[in-house]
Amino acid sequence: MKITPQAIPEVVLIEPKVFGDARGYFFESYRQDALEAATGHRLHFMQDNESLSARGVLRGLHYQQAPYAQSKLVRVVSGDVIDVAVDIRIGSPTFGQHVCARLNSDNKHQLFVPRGFAHGFIVLSETAIFTYKVDNPYAPEHDRGISYSDPALAIDWQLPKEQIQTSDKDGALPTLKDRLESAPETLFQYEQALYD
Numbered sequence: 074m075k076i077t078p079q080a081i082p083e084v085v086l087i088e089p090k091v092f093g094d095a096r097g098y099f100f101e102s103y104r105q106d107a108l109e110a111a112t113g114h115r116l117h118f119m120q121d122n123e124s125l126s127a128r129g130v131l132r133g134l135h136y137q138q139a140p141y142a143q144s145k146l147v148r149v150v151s152g153d154v155i156d157v158a159v160d161i162r163i164g165s166p167t168f169g170q171h172v173c174a175r176l177n178s179d180n181k182h183q184l185f186v187p188r189g190f191a192h193g194f195i196v197l198s199e200t201a202i203f204t205y206k207v208d209n210p211y212a213p214e215h216d217r218g219i220s221y222s223d224p225a226l227a228i229d230w231q232l233p234k235e236q237i238q239t240s241d242k243d244g245a246l247p248t249l250k251d252r253l254e255s256a257p258e259t260l261f262q263y264e265q266a267l268y269d
């Protein structure tokens with residue numbers, strides 16, 4: 074597999090080696106040793122999630138605040154999405170900046186979204202099955218988010234606004250600036266030790 078740091082280097086893109094033959098294909102969808110070496114973190118993924126969404130559905134931008142911050146290893150088993158990770162570590166040189174990755178069942182690419190980042194994706198295909206590992210359990214009381222349409226983030230979701238569908242919860246999320254001004258404790262500090 075090829076693992077490449079992105080423009081925000083803590084976020085890495087994983088391109089698995091796919092072995093095709095007359096029966097179909099095989100690839101290693103997760104290698105802890107390779108990902109730990111590439112990210113510099115010990116990783117203990119302990120929950121797998123899966124969601125099915127129709128074209129235009131946008132889930133995000135979500136994160137869990139400390140002490141339940143989550144790293145995510147995300148991939149698409151069916152369909153085509155734009156996946157986005159936003160740096161929400163106060164003091165980071167890339168605070169408020171984001172990485173986009175096109176993940177689909179053809180390229181089989183995966184994105185590692187570290188703790189300290191908000192995450193979301195939009196579906197470009199008719200439907201998409203999105204599956205991912207997280208390294209902390211679901212903690213609804215620590216579930217937080219920022220607005221996918223925050224003009225300061227300037228994320229290109231590639232679909233017209235009228236085609237984007239979100240949950241009511243996601244549609245009401247604050248901008249990063251609002252969250253920074255009203256509840257900075259729900260974000261992260263760049264110097265904060267987020268991994269053991």
Ligand SMILES: Cc1cn([C@H]2C[C@H](O)[C@@H](COP(=O)(O)OP(=O)(O)O[C@H]3O[C@H](C)C(=O)[C@H](O)[C@H]3O)O2)c(=O)[nH]c1=O
Nearest residue numbers: 122124132133134135136145192193194210211212240
């Ligand atoms: C995330 C999660 C949700 N749930 C329950 C809570 C709700 O009753 C239902 C749907 O939850 P939600 O609307 O938060 O699901 P998504 O909008 O897909 O949220 C996820 O979407 C973005 C892309 C993320 O990165 C996060 O992993 C996660 O926030 O599943 C659970 O039981 N366990 C879980 O880990």
